[in-house]
Amino acid sequence: DAKTTQPPSMDCAEGRAANLPCNHSTISGNEYVYWYRQIHSQGPQYIIHGLKNNETNEMASLIITEDRKSSTLILPHATLRDTAVYYCIVRVAGLIGDSSYKLIFGSGTRLLVRP
Amino acid sequence: SAVISQKPSRDICQRGTSLTIQCQVDSQVTMMFWYRQQPGQSLTLIATANQGSEATYESGFVIDKFPISRPNLTFSTLTVSNMSPEDSSIYLCSVDLAGENTDTQYFGPGTRLTVL
Numbered sequence: 536d537a538k539t540t541q542p543p544s545m546d547c548a549e550g551r552a553a554n555l556p557c558n559h560s561t562i563s564g565n566e567y568v569y570w571y572r573q574i575h576s577q578g579p580q581y582i583i584h585g586l587k588n589n590e591t592n593e594m595a596s597l598i599i600t601e602d603r604k605s606s607t608l609i610l611p612h613a614t615l616r617d618t619a620v621y622y623c624i625v626r627v628a629g630l631i632g633d634s635s636y637k638l639i640f641g642s643g644t645r646l647l648v649r650p
Numbered sequence: 651s652a653v654i655s656q657k658p659s660r661d662i663c664q665r666g667t668s669l670t671i672q673c674q675v676d677s678q679v680t681m682m683f684w685y686r687q688q689p690g691q692s693l694t695l696i697a698t699a700n701q702g703s704e705a706t707y708e709s710g711f712v713i714d715k716f717p718i719s720r721p722n723l724t725f726s727t728l729t730v731s732n733m734s735p736e737d738s739s740i741y742l743c744s745v746d747l748a749g750e751n752t753d754t755q756y757f758g759p760g761t762r763l764t765v766l
Contacts, residue, residue, distance in 0.1 A: 576762075578758050636753060638695070
């Protein structure tokens with residue numbers, strides 16, 4: 536069962552920031568939030584992940600609320616190549632011992648970047 | 651990151667037959683995963699395949715239908731057995747790469763399967 540809720544679609548203008556929201560109100564204290572994106576007909580691409588603190592890398596920023604029940608992925612300057620489905624994912628413990636885990640994919644947000 | 655390849659990239663098969671999908675990674679990894687993505691849907695985890703042990707299947711997936719092999723640290727196969735049109739999906743493998751803080755999965759390009 537998905538542990539995240541995302542809007543099905545969004546759009547933004549090229550060059551502007553894209554802010555993609557995600558609700559994960561049932562997240563547990565040791566479960567990470569991951570973001571991936573999938574461009575048509577390709578495998579998902581890792582973007583960023585975090586636990587409590589805000590994170591930034593060369594692709595995006597991840598803002599996690601203090602209660603950890605929601606987060607926002609920020610693409611600071613969206614380009615046409617950022618058009619994709621963006622998945623907000625919760626990483627949960629797996630079935631095989633302490634080190635295993637699994638990613639529970641939600642339904643994703645289809646982001647369209649307009650020229 | 652890692653370079654992950656899958657073979658075949660796509661196939662069209664007849665119902666009742668089986669197809670084996672290969673996943674090759676360019677570095678040694680402990681955990682590999684197999685996912686299914688049905689048309690227009692998100693990804694669903696089929697099983698986790700650790701080298702040296704039997705694959706662990708998620709609810710709704712069974713070994714008789716999706717047997718998995720993991721002979722070494724760089725390779726795995728998923729077989730889709732006795733196929734029906736409902737098995738038409740993209741099948742993806744991923745690998746776990748341990749980073750400084752926690753683990754990250756990297757995905758292969760997928761195998762697009764159509765069952766007639």
